[in-house]
Amino acid sequence: MPQDTQQVNAPLIGVPGGRHLLDTPALLIDLPLMTRNIERMASFAKARGISLRPHVKTHKSVEIARRQVAAGAIGVSCVTLGEAEAMVLGGIPGVLITSPAVTPSKFARLIKLAQRARPGDVMVVVDNPLNVAELARAAGELTHPLDVLVDYGAGYNRTGAATQAKVLELAALVAAEPRLRLRGLQSYAGNLQHIVSREERSAAAAALRETVAGIVSAARRQGLNFDIVTGAGTGTHDLDVQENAFTELQAGSYVFMDAEYATVLANGGEPSPFDVSLFVQTAVVSTNAADWVTVDGGTKCFSTDSGVPLVAKGADAASRYAFFGDEHGKLMVPKGNRPALGARVEFVTPHCDPTVNLHDAYHVVEGGTLVAIWPVDARGKR
DSSP: OOOOHHHHHGGGTTOTTGGGGOOSSEEEEEHHHHHHHHHHHHHHHHHTTOEEOOBTTTTOOHHHHHHHHHHTOOOEEESSHHHHHHHHHTTOOSEEEOSOOOSHHHHHHHHHHHHHSOTTSEEEEEOSHHHHHHHHHHGGGSSSOEEEEEEBOTTTOSSSBSSHHHHHHHHHHHHHOTTEEEEEEEEOOGGGTTOSOHHHHHHHHHHHHHHHHHHHHHHHHTTOOOSEEEEOOGGGTTTTTGGGOOSEEOOOGGGTOOHHHHHHHHTTSSOOSSOOOEEEEEEEEEOOSSSEEEESOOTTTSOSSSOOOEEEESSOTTOEEEEOSSSOEEEEOOTTOOOOTTOEEEEEOSSHHHHHTTOSEEEEEETTEEEEEEEOTTTTOO
16 A cells, blocks of 8 residues: 555654654654744733734644644634634634635635634635625624624735725725624735845835824724734734734744745844744755765755755755755755765755645654654645
8 A cells, every 4th residue: 555754654753763764755843943933922922912813824734723822822814715624623713814715615615614613713804895795695694793804905915905095995894794793904014024134124014014003093083993903924023013003913934934034034133033943854865976966855845936945954064955856856065075875864945834835744853753743734725
């Protein structure tokens, strides 16, 4: 019978040195480092009087979401209904779906999910008057109003109303509909999260907070209350707690970090407050070339949208990775310091979220010991 990596590696749980015996490629979590990241963000939010609703698009894991909630998060943010379904099924409270649901199949799934959860534990965003009307009709099947936030484009405009006037128009429509309950405003600026210059990122985030505060004030003058103002990400988490513009943070990548975020948050001379806790372990499968070795991790193993993986362990730090096909990577190594055939080489992921979505399971390690294997519950869930 065919076996997947998870089945092959399961007998290594608890075996001393099992981390170094894994069938590869394997997605790894360093449990102490991830736990510290979760605790640090929770403590940061608590100390500043702001709520935390972390994005599960990063990890897609019920187990990790449970740990975030146990540490103090009020719930989770999900991009897709599939992620939200996995979280509700796993007993996670306070689920916010951050992208509009607009098709008949999505309406049906949303209502079924809201029926399964407690009232108020499933929220959705809107950015179009037609969507408001369609959601209201669908919500007629519920015994309680469906909780709705108005989505503001925040300069990124992937989704969201483009202007303050349109936000207020949508808020008024939601508030006037008895089958819906206006809960707040979403303003997530993904375009700000990876601005490398701390000074430029800070200025851009401050401008957005000023805009958000203006929208909230204008809504209040019209008798529209945004109890929730949600947004911010890992790259702006420490900026968007200023001026009380937001009531909660949606940061997600802090739990794992990756090559890009580690660079962004370290800019300005201070070390990143979060540690890289996510790695991909590969094995050297060929050593026949003069200037490189080949590892068994390629474009089906790592995201390709944010540069290349960085060597973490098992090879000279001066080694450089290059994509070498679907299943292979080229590791260019210094002369005289080539890893042997079968040697394990671990990498920091270029972009954690899409890398996670390429794997079925996490191999959870403490030091050299494999302590658990967790499924990536919402992998590929739309």
